[in-house]
Amino acid sequence: MDRTRLKQSQVVPVVALDDPDVAVPLADALLAGGIGVIELTLRTPRAFDVIDALRQADHPIMLGVGTVINTQQVERCAALAVDFIVTPGTTAKLVDAIQANNVAAIPGISTVGEAVAMIERGFDLVKFFPAEAAGGVGALKAIGGPLPDLSFMPTGGIGRDDVRRYLDLSSVVCVGGSWVADKTALANHDWSTITQNARSATAL
Structure with a gap:
């Protein structure tokens, strides 16, 4: 997984x-x-049809697939050669499937115990989810404090005005957010607004 692009x-x-x-x-x-x-x-x-469309186009964007929750989805993502997968939460069975299929993953956690379990399985980048509902920046500081070698991608309820507070944490690689490509812009095929939102995000 290309962490630099993240x-x-x-x-x-x-x-x-x-x-x-x-x-x-x-x-x-x-x-x-x-x-x-x-x-x-x-x-x-039709989520997998959308993913396949990007793959068939050989598009240069780094393609991650989220809300992966079972073995079958892991296997299908591996077959499509996606760049990485993201889970909302992570069980031992799901980790087994991820490692058996040799697919890069950002496993989801929301507690210290879950974070330690992912370290034990060899992960050094995890998704903190649902970020805002699970305590926000304060909770992430507390979780990351005793785990200095673990990095995070907080996701869930993070708005445009919240992003900077998360990015200011040294443990945060990037933030997941739906506001860059919001539902209204997508429904209207308003690509210029999405491009502007992307510019705003990278300027944060």
């Missing part, structure tokens, strides 16, 4: 898409604004 983008757009025809224009708009990564979630019936 750091450069600062905000990873978390997007639920159900139209494969939108995948490439969206990715183009994000790249034009300086964001080189996207997390497409498995929250829509």
Whole structure:
């Protein structure tokens, strides 16, 4: 996984898409604004068709797949050669599937115990989710304090005005957020607004 691109983008757009025809224009708009990564979630019936559309286009954006919660989804992501997967929470069975399929992953955690469990399984970058509901920046500081070698991608309820507070933490590589490619802009195919949002995100 190219962590440099995550750091450069600062905000990873978390997007639920159900139209494969939108995948490439969206990715183009994000790249034009300086964001080189996207997390497409498995929250829509045609999510894998959207992911496949980006793969078939050989698009240069770094492709992550989120809301991965079972072995079958891990296997399918591996078959599509996505760049990384993201889980909302992480069980031992899910980690087994991730490692068996040799796919890069950012496993989801929300407690110190879960974070330590991921360190034990060899991960040094995790998703803190749901960030705001789980205590926000204060909770993340507390979790990360005794785990100096662990890095985080906080996601969940983080708005544009919250991003800087998270990025100021040395343990935070990037922040996941849906506001860069919000539902209204996507519905209207308003690529210029998404590009501007991406520029704002990378300027934070």
